[in-house]
Amino acid sequence: xxxxxxxxxxxxxxxxxxxxxxxxxxxxxxxxxxxxxxxxxxxxxxxxxxxxxxxxxxxxxxxxxxxxxxxxxxxxxxxxxxxxxxxxxxxxxxxxxxxxxxxxxxxxxxxxxxxxxxxxxxxxxxxxxxxxxxxxxxxxxxxxxxxxxxxxxxxxxxxxxxxxxxxxxxxxxxxxxxxxxxxxxxxxxxxxxxxxxxxxxxxxxxxxxxxxxxxxxxxxxxxxxxxxxxxxxxxxxxxxxxxxxxxxxxxxxxxxxxxxxxxxxxxxxxxxxxxxxxxxxxxxxxxxxxxxxxxxxxxxxxxxxxxxxxxxxxxxxxxxxxxxxxxxxxxxxxxxxxxxxxxxxxxxxxxxxxxxxxxxxx
Amino acid sequence: xxxxxxxxxxxxxxxxxxxxxxxxxxxxxxxxxxxxxxxxxxxxxxxxxxxxxxxxxxxxxxxxxxxxxxxxxxxxxxxxxxxxxxxxxxxxxxxxxxxxxxxxxxxxxxxxxxxxxxxxxxxxxxxxxxxxxxxxxxxxxxxxxxxxxxxxxxxxxxxxxxxxxxxxxxxxxxxxxxxxxxxxxxxxxxxxxxxxxxxxxxxxxxxxxxxxxxxxxxxxxxxxxxxxxxxxxxxxxxxxxxxxxxxxxxxxxxxxxxxxxxxxxxxxxxxxxxxxxxxxxxxxxxxxxxxxxxxxxxxxxxxxxxxxxxxxxxxxxxxxxxxxxxxxxxxxxxxxxxxxxxxxxxxxxxxxxxxxxxxxxxxxxxxxxxxxxxxxxxxxxxxxxxxxxxxxxxxxxxxxxxxxxxxxxxxxxxxxxxxxxxxxxxxxxxxxxxxxxxxxxxxxxxxxxxxxxxxxxxxxxxxxxxxxxxxxxxxxxxxxxxxxxxxxxxxxxxxxxxxxxxxxxxxxxxxxxxxxxxxxxxxxxxxxx
Numbered sequence: 001x002x003x004x005x006x007x008x009x010x011x012x013x014x015x016x017x018x019x020x021x022x023x024x025x026x027x028x029x030x031x032x033x034x035x036x037x038x039x040x041x042x043x044x045x046x047x048x049x050x051x052x053x054x055x056x057x058x059x060x061x062x063x064x065x066x067x068x069x070x071x072x073x074x075x076x077x078x079x080x081x082x083x084x085x086x087x088x089x090x091x092x093x094x095x096x097x098x099x100x101x102x103x104x105x106x107x108x109x110x111x112x113x114x115x116x117x118x119x120x121x122x123x124x125x126x127x128x129x130x131x132x133x134x135x136x137x138x139x140x141x142x143x144x145x146x147x148x149x150x151x152x153x154x155x156x157x158x159x160x161x162x163x164x165x166x167x168x169x170x171x172x173x174x175x176x177x178x179x180x181x182x183x184x185x186x187x188x189x190x191x192x193x194x195x196x197x198x199x200x201x202x203x204x205x206x207x208x209x210x211x212x213x214x215x216x217x218x219x220x221x222x223x224x225x226x227x228x229x230x231x232x233x234x235x236x237x238x239x240x241x242x243x244x245x246x247x248x249x250x251x252x253x254x255x256x257x258x259x260x261x262x263x264x265x266x267x268x269x270x271x272x273x274x275x276x277x278x279x280x281x282x283x284x285x286x287x288x289x290x291x292x293x294x295x296x297x298x299x300x301x302x303x304x305x306x307x308x309x310x311x312x313x314x315x316x317x318x319x320x321x322x323x324x325x326x327x328x329x330x331x332x333x334x335x336x337x338x339x340x341x342x343x344x345x346x347x348x349x350x351x352x353x354x355x356x357x358x359x360x361x362x
Numbered sequence: 363x364x365x366x367x368x369x370x371x372x373x374x375x376x377x378x379x380x381x382x383x384x385x386x387x388x389x390x391x392x393x394x395x396x397x398x399x400x401x402x403x404x405x406x407x408x409x410x411x412x413x414x415x416x417x418x419x420x421x422x423x424x425x426x427x428x429x430x431x432x433x434x435x436x437x438x439x440x441x442x443x444x445x446x447x448x449x450x451x452x453x454x455x456x457x458x459x460x461x462x463x464x465x466x467x468x469x470x471x472x473x474x475x476x477x478x479x480x481x482x483x484x485x486x487x488x489x490x491x492x493x494x495x496x497x498x499x500x501x502x503x504x505x506x507x508x509x510x511x512x513x514x515x516x517x518x519x520x521x522x523x524x525x526x527x528x529x530x531x532x533x534x535x536x537x538x539x540x541x542x543x544x545x546x547x548x549x550x551x552x553x554x555x556x557x558x559x560x561x562x563x564x565x566x567x568x569x570x571x572x573x574x575x576x577x578x579x580x581x582x583x584x585x586x587x588x589x590x591x592x593x594x595x596x597x598x599x600x601x602x603x604x605x606x607x608x609x610x611x612x613x614x615x616x617x618x619x620x621x622x623x624x625x626x627x628x629x630x631x632x633x634x635x636x637x638x639x640x641x642x643x644x645x646x647x648x649x650x651x652x653x654x655x656x657x658x659x660x661x662x663x664x665x666x667x668x669x670x671x672x673x674x675x676x677x678x679x680x681x682x683x684x685x686x687x688x689x690x691x692x693x694x695x696x697x698x699x700x701x702x703x704x705x706x707x708x709x710x711x712x713x714x715x716x717x718x719x720x721x722x723x724x725x726x727x728x729x730x731x732x733x734x735x736x737x738x739x740x741x742x743x744x745x746x747x748x749x750x751x752x753x754x755x756x757x758x759x760x761x762x763x764x765x766x767x768x769x770x771x772x773x774x775x776x777x778x779x780x781x782x783x784x785x786x787x788x789x790x791x792x793x794x795x796x797x798x799x800x801x802x803x804x805x806x807x808x809x810x811x812x813x814x815x816x817x818x819x820x821x822x823x824x825x826x827x828x829x830x831x832x833x834x835x836x837x838x839x840x841x842x843x844x845x846x847x848x849x850x851x852x853x854x855x856x857x858x859x860x861x862x863x864x865x866x867x868x869x870x871x872x873x874x875x876x877x878x879x880x881x882x883x884x885x886x887x888x889x890x891x
Contacts, residue, residue, distance in 0.1 A: 112381045119388055124523075127417035127425070130388035137382065216408075217432050220439035220503045321852050321873060324885035329434045346870075346888050349843075 015048040034163035050276030058087040060096030071269040076258040078170035086156035175241035187337030211343040283313040284327035308360035391416040397462040402543035411462040419523035433867040463540040469498040488537040511536040516584040541607040550576040572599035588637035641696020664691040680789030702768035712773040729790035731801040739766035754788040756781040778819040815840040
């Protein structure tokens with residue numbers, strides 16, 4: 001277990017809740033029973049983690065990690081089951097160990113050592129030569145990662161289909177969903193801000209959200225060396241979905257409705273996500289999610305309490321000049337809504353922030 | 363106000379594999395220089411420009427890389443370009459940035475080589491050695507070939523590996539200066555021919571400068587818009603240099619130099635649109651001699667702040683200032699609008715002065731670091747104390763607000779731990795010129811007339827060596843918001859590293875934190891107000 005993983009444990013990133021664990025164990029039981037050729041599935045432990053991204057990963061040692069935001073974005077429990085199957089497949093195929101061994105053999109490579117020494121002795125064109133060698137190594141490394149993903153997709157599908165024989169299309173739909181899972185599904189509009197932020201003491205000022213900052217820039221999207229598609233660790237999910245559908249002849253396109261149990265789990269996860277982001281000190285993201293929910297439930301005491309707590313933490317961070325650690329900066333990669341929110345929090349003055357805190361504490 | 367910063371972007375390697383790490387190090391550029399890019403009005407930060415030496419292709423030909431960030435530190439663009447850099451076997455030379463400016467939808471940057479030998483020929487046409495320029499289009503992100511100016515004309519250069527640069531080729535280049543929001547100023551080449559055997563560099567430089575007979579304004583395409591003449595009368599010829607400009611006026615500073623002294627004479631105002639001479643700010647006064655301190659261009663006015671000396675003080679003795687004067691001129695006419703004097707005695711009862719030259723008993727003296735002209739006619743003054751003793755000391759910070767007649771309205775002393783310099787009796791003006799004081803800069807917080815003032819303080823107690831070895835630096839943050847003053851501080855010395863403050867967009871500050879545990883962290887923090 002790496003130091004980084006141990007640190008996440010000690011920082012309280014992981015969730016220990018019977019509702020989630022019994023749900024996950026239900027999926028594991030089905031996978032284990034349907035795949036007697038893979039007895040190692042029995043040893044699998046699923047950890048639920050707070051996080052900022054809808055993601056999942058396998059770290060070896062039969063451990064897989066799911067993030068709470070993933071649960072809130074899936075359409076049904078079958079998609080979740082496929083993702084669990086995919087991650088189990090990584091562990092069964094020992095991808096984590098193979099990856100480490102590949103890096104280790106690179107370090108021992110005499111050829112690479114010789115090449116590096118030769119480059120060091122060069123007076124001219126050293127950077128060009130290094131990039132050429134480094135790029136080859138990187139391509140090789142990323143190619144391995146992509147092959148691992150395809151292997152996990154395939155074995156994961158086999159495990160999943162054995163346990164959920166009528167749901168095979170959900171494996172394809174899960175991958176299709178991942179293609180657009182990062183896209184924002186809700187936003188804060190001007191009327192929302194007026195509703196959420198106006199107080200008697202401080203009327204809402206539209207200039208607080210008059211976010212023109214990024215409009216004065218145009219950003220160069222020309223692919224540079226480090227961002228070409230061939231260097232992505234995960235090939236496009238759309239391509240992976242197509243691969244699974246073709247390889248395993250998945251013809252059905254029947255969507256599945258989420259069960260009431262899963263819907264309840266997802267409903268709770270929306271609130272747990274807000275609390276989780278707060279727990280891992282992502283106060284900006286937690287506050288944004290809180291405001292999105294407050295639009296629908298303006299009187300919800302939990303949400304109002306989370307709004308006040310996040311605002312207080314942000315205010316404390318600002319006083320210590322560490323706000324940037326807890327609140328994202330404006331970026332062209334963010335949605336307009338999120339950028340406007342970030343601009344708003346960074347724009348309001350201390351006394352205005354105090355009024356907002358008091359508004360939500362009341 | 364310091365507009366130069368140093369920003370190191372270190373790529374943190376996530377792969378702790380020795381060979382991969384070495385390859386990665388060889389693949390990345392060596393940081394050379396950086397600049398803040400201001401918006402066209404110079405009132406806010408547009409972004410940052412970083413320059414790297416990427417690869418050496420031959421002895422004098424390099425691939426250099428620039429990276430442009432926006433004011434939220436997002437990358438706008440980056441590119442590699444081929445650049446010649448003069449090399450000399452005796453002196454270590456390298457390319458440096460001269461300026462980076464935003465002109466409409468382009469970034470124009472100037473490079474020079476730091477071959478700063480007192481090479482007489484340099485001063486015929488240029489401020490630095492091997493000055494050249496490039497433009498980056500922010501629409502299609504293309505970068506131009508190298509542009510140099512010779513005989514007032516832009517010429518293009520393209521380099522390839524193996525090219526050689528010779529001193530002869532590099533000599534007659536000219537300097538251009540960003541002027542207004544989208545123009546450039548260029549002085550005509552001097553009509554003086556330096557003799558082959560030149561005795562005394564300084565006298566040659568003076569002759570060179572006095573024989574510059576004109577200056578031109580260039581548009582963003584480097585085309586001449588107009589040319590104005592200077593030094594028409596050979597007997598009255600002096601040295602000119604660029605002082606300030608905006609979209610209405612361009613101001614040159616005229617100095618006289620002879621064998622003994624170099625002294626400020628006057629400012630000349632020219633209309634930016636036409637190049638027409640508007641008038642001269644001669645800085646004369648019936649009671650005082652004046653030495654320039656600062657100039658601001660604000661709305662319709664030119665605001666000049668000068669040191670005051672006695673009339674009989676022909677040499678502007680550094681430690682014999684009587685105070686300051688603020689003179690406001692109208693841009694369109696060059697006529698004086700107002701003149702307000704601030705003598706040291708006017709700061710009573712806040713400070714007690716023994717003599718008219720500003721000596722404070724058992725303390726030392728104070729010198730103003732900056733003045734801020736407010737929209738309501740008031741002025742903020744930022745001063746620091748110092749003691750020109752056997753070991754010169756930098757003392758406390760003072761914040762003052764003056765009414766439109768330069769009468770003290772607000773006064774506050776910010777005690778600081780004294781900084782002891784290993785230098786004997788250094789005058790305040792010299793300390794200022796060497797940036798020895800702790801004042802950093804002031805900046806607008808927003809467009810509502812609110813400001814922040816930043817300074818540093820080593821709060822560590824104890825002897826000079828101990829304080830130097832184990833400092834406890836803090837950043838003093840003073841805000842002026844809605845007419846009210848607030849005082850805050852931020853520790854710059856952390857338990858395992860340090861924080862370097864860098865100017866950021868209005869209302870914010872960029873903090874570069876170096877830590878043994880976490881490496882380098884860049885944070886864009888909101889000023890707390």
